[in-house]
Amino acid sequence: MRIACPSCAAEYEVPDAALAAGPRMLRCARCSHQFEAALPSPPGAPAVPGPSPAAAPDQPPPEDSPPDRPPPSRGPRQSNPIDPPLQRLSDAPASPPDRMALAGWIMTVVVVGVGLYAGVTFRGEIMDAWPASARLYQALGLS
Structure with a gap:
């Protein structure tokens, strides 16, 4: 799945398997902006409900509680779900002679x-x- 950073518009190719378990927090390799990415829902499917505002307290969570993050992934491919930005061959610098x-x-x-x-x-x-x-x-x- 192709995902673009909302901050700098860098594009990445992320495997669908990395997002199959649900939305994940990703960090852009170019600008370090963190954003949430998820697989698109099929047409006609109900949206995944988030936490209801009535259930969430008006106060911020205590500082010692960990932030909401997806569980750690295993394996080298899923530990960093964002690949480097895609480049066209014409943009790639020519390699110097060895x-x-x-x-x-x-x-x-x-x-x-x-x-x-x-x-x-x-x-x-x-x-x-x-x-x-x-x-x-x-x-x-x-x-």
């Missing part, structure tokens, strides 16, 4: 190149030290 990966590839090519050069240049010494390699050099036409 210089370490490029350096790794260059070093790999250099090491393989040096190994091939040494294998061709010192093939006589290699065949003397390891006679089985003579078949490889012969197959490659380098003997």
Whole structure:
């Protein structure tokens, strides 16, 4: 379900399962505004009645009583029901080139190149030290 923050209009994709138990208090990741979100009621369904004004005392609740909050959820997905704001691909910044990966590839090519050069240049010494390699050099036409 797509939910928008009433304060800054940031949009979030919240799983329906996170709101299936009833309304929940959510906090916007962008502006930290707290607001209540619930699944929309189907058409023709009676509205969920809140606490009646006659039952609520005129005085605020004592300070030591906890505020009305939904029970804590379990699992990493439901502990923070708001995903980061959605971005279009055109708004996303381009990722910088990974210089370490490029350096790794260059070093790999250099090491393989040096190994091939040494294998061709010192093939006589290699065949003397390891006679089985003579078949490889012969197959490659380098003997």
